Amino acid sequence: MNRQQVRKEFFVSHRNTFMFSVLCALSLLFAIGCDNQSDNHNHDDATTQSEIQYPYKITTTVGMITDIVRNVAGDKSAVQGIIGEGIDPHLYKPTRGDVVKLSQADVVFYSGLMLEGKMGDVLIRVARSGKPVYAVTQAILDQGDYVMTDEAEHYDPHVWMDVAGWIRAVQVVAKSLGEFDPQNKAFYQTNAKGYLEQLHKLDTYAKQVIGSIPQKQRVLVTAHDAFNYMGRAYDLNVRGIQGLSTESEAGLQDIEKLVSFLVDNKIPAVFVETSVADKNVRALVEGAKARGHHVRIGGELFSDAMGEAGTYEGTYIGMIDHNVTLIARALGGQAPERGMQGKLNLEH
Amino acid sequence: MVWLPLDTWIVVIGALCAMACALPGCFLVLRKMSMMGDAISHAVLPGLAIAFLVTGSRASFGMFIGAAIVGVITAVFTQWISSFGKVDRGASMGIVFTTLFALGLLLIVQAADHVDLDPGCVLYGAIELTPLDTTMTIGRLAIPRAAVVLATVLLINMAIIISFFKELQISAFDPALATTMGINATLMHYLLMSMVAVTTVASFEAVGSIIVIAMLIAPAATAYLLTDRLSVMLVISAVAAILSSALGHLSALTVPRLFGFESTNTSGMMAGATGLLFGFAWILAPRYGLLSRWFHRKNLLAEDPTVTGE
Numbered sequence: 001m002n003r004q005q006v007r008k009e010f011f012v013s014h015r016n017t018f019m020f021s022v023l024c025a026l027s028l029l030f031a032i033g034c035d036n037q038s039d040n041h042n043h044d045d046a047t048t049q050s051e052i053q054y055p056y057k058i059t060t061t062v063g064m065i066t067d068i069v070r071n072v073a074g075d076k077s078a079v080q081g082i083i084g085e086g087i088d089p090h091l092y093k094p095t096r097g098d099v100v101k102l103s104q105a106d107v108v109f110y111s112g113l114m115l116e117g118k119m120g121d122v123l124i125r126v127a128r129s130g131k132p133v134y135a136v137t138q139a140i141l142d143q144g145d146y147v148m149t150d151e152a153e154h155y156d157p158h159v160w161m162d163v164a165g166w167i168r169a170v171q172v173v174a175k176s177l178g179e180f181d182p183q184n185k186a187f188y189q190t191n192a193k194g195y196l197e198q199l200h201k202l203d204t205y206a207k208q209v210i211g212s213i214p215q216k217q218r219v220l221v222t223a224h225d226a227f228n229y230m231g232r233a234y235d236l237n238v239r240g241i242q243g244l245s246t247e248s249e250a251g252l253q254d255i256e257k258l259v260s261f262l263v264d265n266k267i268p269a270v271f272v273e274t275s276v277a278d279k280n281v282r283a284l285v286e287g288a289k290a291r292g293h294h295v296r297i298g299g300e301l302f303s304d305a306m307g308e309a310g311t312y313e314g315t316y317i318g319m320i321d322h323n324v325t326l327i328a329r330a331l332g333g334q335a336p337e338r339g340m341q342g343k344l345n346l347e348h
Numbered sequence: 349m350v351w352l353p354l355d356t357w358i359v360v361i362g363a364l365c366a367m368a369c370a371l372p373g374c375f376l377v378l379r380k381m382s383m384m385g386d387a388i389s390h391a392v393l394p395g396l397a398i399a400f401l402v403t404g405s406r407a408s409f410g411m412f413i414g415a416a417i418v419g420v421i422t423a424v425f426t427q428w429i430s431s432f433g434k435v436d437r438g439a440s441m442g443i444v445f446t447t448l449f450a451l452g453l454l455l456i457v458q459a460a461d462h463v464d465l466d467p468g469c470v471l472y473g474a475i476e477l478t479p480l481d482t483t484m485t486i487g488r489l490a491i492p493r494a495a496v497v498l499a500t501v502l503l504i505n506m507a508i509i510i511s512f513f514k515e516l517q518i519s520a521f522d523p524a525l526a527t528t529m530g531i532n533a534t535l536m537h538y539l540l541m542s543m544v545a546v547t548t549v550a551s552f553e554a555v556g557s558i559i560v561i562a563m564l565i566a567p568a569a570t571a572y573l574l575t576d577r578l579s580v581m582l583v584i585s586a587v588a589a590i591l592s593s594a595l596g597h598l599s600a601l602t603v604p605r606l607f608g609f610e611s612t613n614t615s616g617m618m619a620g621a622t623g624l625l626f627g628f629a630w631i632l633a634p635r636y637g638l639l640s641r642w643f644h645r646k647n648l649l650a651e652d653p654t655v656t657g658e
Contacts, residue, residue: 096358096614099476103354124478126494129482228484251457276481 052106052181059105059338062089063147063306065136067316069109071190071195073262076181082106085308088275089115102126106182106220109134109173111145115157115304132180133282139172140165146196148228158226158303162233163203163320170196202317203233205323212236220327221258221270222283226303234324241280249284255280259287269298269330275305298330299346312343322346354479357492359597361478362559362618363550364498366589369563370571371505372544374578377568378520381437383561383566384423384541389557391422395451396471401455411555419545422448427537462647475555475615477649494554494590501550508543509582516540517578556582558617566622573626588625592615595619 060066063245066081073079082098083089087112102108103122110116110123114133120135127133137159141147146165148156155209159165174192210218211234216235220227225240230322239258262270262284270285272278281297287297300325307313313322321339326336326346338344369385376382392415399414422444429440473494482490509516519533521527526533544564551560571584596618604612631638 027412092474093474093613094477094614096355096597099354099480100352103480118473119477125481 018344028175050170052183056106056181057104057105058109059101061106061110061119061305063309063314064137064166064319065109065111065173067165067306068136068170068173068195071175072170072175072191074187074191076184076187077107077177078347079081083116083305083313084306086274087305089304090117092118092119106132107177108175110135111157111158111159112136112138113155113157118184118307119125132176134172134176135168136172137174140168143168149242156225156228159229160316160320161227161230161303161323162275163199163206165229166316167196167203170199198317202340203319206234206320209324209328209333209335210236211333212335213328213331216265217331219261219265219267219269219331221262221267221281221284222303222322223271223273223276223278224303226273227301230323236327241284243274255283255287260289263291263293266293267295269296271301271327271330273299273303274300275303296330301326312345313340318342318343355597355601356385357479357495358614359594360433360477361492361494362475362500362593362614363476363590364495364502365475365555366563366567366593366618366622367586368498368502368505368547369551369560370567370585370589371502371509371582372540373564374571374582375520375540376544376564378571378578379437381426381441382565382569383441384426385440385543385548385561387426387441388419388422388545389552389561390573391448391452392418392471392549392552393449394418394455395452397452397455412549414474415471415552416546416549417447419549420542423541424538425547427534427541432624466517472552472556473554474615475559475618476613478554497550497554500505500549505543505547512539513579514532519629520578556615558619562619563592566619566626567592570622570626570629572599573629573636588622591626592621593618 054076054082056076058069058073058077058079060069060079060081062083063081063085066079069077070079078100079102082094082101083092108123108126108131110120110133112120114120115137116123121134123133127135136146137155137157140159141155146168147159159169170192174188175304177188181188206218213236219237219239219240220231221241225238227236227238227240230236231238239261240259241254261267270281272281278297285295285297302313302319307322308317312318316341317340321341321344325335325337325339329337329346336342337346339346352496355419365634366528373382373385376404386594388399395414395416397417398418399410399416403410413492422441425444425448426437429435429443430437432500433440463634475494478492478494483491483493483496484491515526515536516532516539518529518531523537526536547559548564552564567585567588568581570588571581598613599621600612600614600617604619629637634640
């Protein structure tokens with residue numbers, strides 16, 4: 001009894017102290033919340049002054065960017081990508097190994113426009129601390145009204161689907177590398193120029209094969225809304241079953257509407273994507289079949305990730321070549337079976 | 349395998365988060381509301397949607413505020429339903445979080461269909477990324493933002509638990525007795541639930557969901573097997589939390605190597621480690637463990653053959 005009394009008094013007499021410490025802690029939390037942006041301004045710019053050791057390390061997120069950087073940086077740099085083939089970058093969870101690669105890199109390139117989810121947020125903060133971290137699409141965004149938005153003014157990150165868009169990204173990479181390593185600025189520009197020539201060829205090829213599809217059938221139905229840039233660039237009517245994010249669910253009505261659309265317009269094929277589950281697309285095929293219209297699955301498109309590393313489809317050019325050739329052939333257009341450079345293997 | 353400074357940070361941040369969750373977790377386990385963390389992880393969706401509609405952006409801070417408010421609302425609604433509707437707490441938690449989650453889905457489809465608003469994308473952090481995101485430097489040491497946030501949350505939780513230890517204790521075990529003693533048991537409940545909501549959402553934002561849900565339950569449940577005193581239980585749960593953070597990250601680095609992979613998801617391994625510790629406690633606990641109960645029964649049988657075991 002006595003002991004309890006003592007205890008009670010202890011608590012009563014100390015309560016004010018404890019409440020005070022709670023208040024202190026709360027105000028600390030608030031201060032951190034507010035101070036977040038302002039405390040990185042006086043970081044020393046050691047990175048820009050120090051000697052660059054070749055090959056310096058570049059870390060990139062998605063494969064499409066890795067490919068650009070490899071082509072532009074050449075042997076001056078060792079490039080590592082962290083999001084591999086067949087992986088959905090919207091949902092990617094970095095491992096400790098990826099973070100080691102990011103923190104040890106001299107330069108980091110990522111897509112931006114929320115493609116990398118929370119990892120993008122972190123990279124934005126890392127960039128503020130003075131490390132050379134570049135968002136390739138952010139720079140495109142700053143250049144004017146190229147980047148597409150939806151009704152709610154949100155950016156569509158899938159810029160690489162239009163070769164002309166990715167040409168801008170190549171220019172961003174070349175410029176950024178020139179800033180990081182001014183000694184080799186000309187080298188990067190030359191590399192970029194060579195790569196851009198190939199991309200211009202690819203762009204012409206894509207325009208030509210997509211343009212060969214009869215106007216009425218120029219409709220691309222896919223699993224999620226990743227092909228808007230491609231649609232705009234090559235005059236293709238794009239319908240995604242899911243929204244922009246691979247996480248949003250397709251409503252029954254959306255599927256019904258799309259089925260009616262397929263049947264009414266006699267669209268011959270729909271497409272699945274390598275990094276998104278294909279069950280919704282299969283539902284479309286079943287739905288159209290029930291209404292007497294045979295739609296086939298035209299094949300697998302590369303949307304958010306490229307093909308297997310080391311293969312032709314594992315490069316940006318191969319990926320786009322694969323996509324446009326597959327789409328053109330499935331929708332009744334004219335395209336060589338082996339693609340632009342005769343390197344494509346659509347059978348597997 | 350090389351141990352880098354960032355590994356130390358991951359373990360420290362994991363431990364801070366685990367302790368911040370384990371302390372209120374003890375009270376949740378005692379009140380049979382362990383799944384509160386899981387419920388909140390689903391219920392935050394409408395908070396994210398409304399925060400997005402109000403602010404028009406997906407910036408982390410707005411998302412955090414929205415989620416925290418809905419977290420507290422989840423707790424309040426759960427209490428209402430279980431006290432007015434005479435439904436058990438687990439069931440009322442289930443009603444509240446599924447309803448809120450559904451509301452969130454509707455809001456997103458109606459108002460923000462083309463925006464990627466799923467919690468995995470806009471709210472949940474990843475513990476592996478935390479060392480990159482530093483906020484202040486002390487000497488030459490750059491402190492990750494997550495470490496500061498979680499340390500603050502931990503301090504607040506400790507301060508609340510120490511200040512209101514007696515009140516929280518009595519209202520956890522016997523709300524009626526608490527009321528007769530002049531303690532406002534309902535107020536204590538809301539205090540605890542707000543603490544849980546803020547802790548959960550802050551930790552979601554810093555390190556992701558699975559680790560938080562695990563740390564709210566497993567260390568507390570482990571400690572519950574090892575002691576009958578609340579104060580000791582709190583200390584043991586904190587120790588178990590630290591251990592599982594260190595053990596989790598170590599095994600995330602070493603175990604995948606045995607199978608030829610580089611490294612794996614640390615949050616998952618930390619959550620797995622808490623399960624492992626619980627397993628040890630379940631088997632080896634001095635009084636309530638499987639082994640000790642088995643020996644106890646055997647001894648009883650040896651002393652008195654008329655006892656039949658059960």
